[in-house]
Amino acid sequence: MAELRNIVVLTGAGISAESGIDTFRDAGGLWEKHRVEDVATPQGYERDPALVQRFYDARREAVQKVSPNPAHEALARLDREWEGGLLIVTQNVDDLHERAGASRVVHMHGELLSALCPICERRHRWTGPLIERPECPSCEARSLRPDVVWFGEMPYQMDRIYAALRRADLFVSIGTSGAVYPAAGFVRDAREYGARTLELNLERGEGSYWFDESQQGRAGELVPAWVD
Numbered sequence: 001m002a003e004l005r006n007i008v009v010l011t012g013a014g015i016s017a018e019s020g021i022d023t024f025r026d027a028g029g030l031w032e033k034h035r036v037e038d039v040a041t042p043q044g045y046e047r048d049p050a051l052v053q054r055f056y057d058a059r060r061e062a063v064q065k066v067s068p069n070p071a072h073e074a075l076a077r078l079d080r081e082w083e084g085g086l087l088i089v090t091q092n093v094d095d096l097h098e099r100a101g102a103s104r105v106v107h108m109h110g111e112l113l114s115a116l117c118p119i120c121e122r123r124h125r126w127t128g129p130l131i132e133r134p135e136c137p138s139c140e141a142r143s144l145r146p147d148v149v150w151f152g153e154m155p156y157q158m159d160r161i162y163a164a165l166r167r168a169d170l171f172v173s174i175g176t177s178g179a180v181y182p183a184a185g186f187v188r189d190a191r192e193y194g195a196r197t198l199e200l201n202l203e204r205g206e207g208s209y210w211f212d213e214s215q216q217g218r219a220g221e222l223v224p225a226w227v228d
């Protein structure tokens with residue numbers, strides 16, 4: 001087997017479930033309580049920005065009440081100790097990877113604790129809106145929006161992600177249903193570039209067929225076992 005040097009890890013809501021963060025599609029998940037079109041699309045934000053602000057405010061409060069779990073901690077350990085290439089590509093907008101100590105992390109769908117001004121394109125730490133369209137500290141436009149990627153919008157840092165996929169010897173997917181693109185297509189991209197592929201998930205995801213190996217179980221057990 002070719003020498004293992006470069007690893008890409010894709011994470012989804014399932015890795016934060018054991019920290020007490022709702023996933024999207026599981027029973028009692030976010031998409032049961034909110035219509036995607038209303039809270040996670042640019043059109044929904046145009047229609048009712050206050051509804052969208054409240055949705056993300058509630059998630060910000062929830063994230064600040066929880067802590068990283070053993071799966072986040074194991075990936076942070078890997079990040080500290082692995083001398084080869086490593087990129088943790090997360091679909092999650094929470095900051096639990098960083099709070100566990102990981103640094104080689106890309107938030108392809110944005111971050112809850114960041115605010116984006118679509119006018120001057122500057123980002124600011126989110127200090128809580130309490131109103132529909134907070135003022136941008138840089139250009140004073142009443143424009144600040146959650147710095148998250150909504151459906152129909154281009155995910156962040158796609159060039160960096162595809163470059164890492166092209167170099168990957170190993171692609172590992174953790175806690176994601178494989179229902180949302182382009183993230184759901186990464187396993188096939190990685191395979192095309194010759195990487196071995198491993199799925200660690202509570203149940204088989206929609207793209208499970210494309211993985212060389214698939215382990216079912218809780219991330220809090222599977223990930224430390226895989227890393228150590």
Ligand SMILES: CC(C)NC(=O)[C@H](Cc1c[nH]c2ccccc12)NC(=O)[C@H](CCCC/N=C(/NCCC(=O)O)S[C@H]1O[C@H](COP(=O)(O)OP(=O)(O)OC[C@H]2O[C@@H](n3cnc4c(N)ncnc43)[C@H](O)[C@@H]2O)[C@@H](O)[C@H]1O)NC(=O)OCc1ccccc1
Pocket residue numbers: 011012013014015017018023024025026029040091092093109110148149150151152153154155158174175176177178179180181182183200201202203204205217218219220
């Ligand atoms: C619904 C789907 C069909 N639609 C899409 O994919 C769309 C449209 C589309 C594009 N290409 C396509 C191709 C085919 C079909 C459709 C499309 N995609 C887009 O619009 C994307 C933008 C999508 C991003 C939307 N924003 C999110 N989030 C941010 C906001 C927010 O968070 O509020 S998506 C959001 O939902 C997704 C949820 O998925 P998961 O994280 O997997 O969570 P889920 O609940 O589904 O599953 C949890 C899993 O964990 C497991 N689990 C649970 N507990 C545990 C546990 N304890 N341990 C282990 N596993 C566990 C469960 O078993 C389960 O499998 C995540 O990506 C998450 O970020 N933009 C785009 O394509 O731009 C153009 C483009 C194209 C190519 C290249 C460049 C640009």
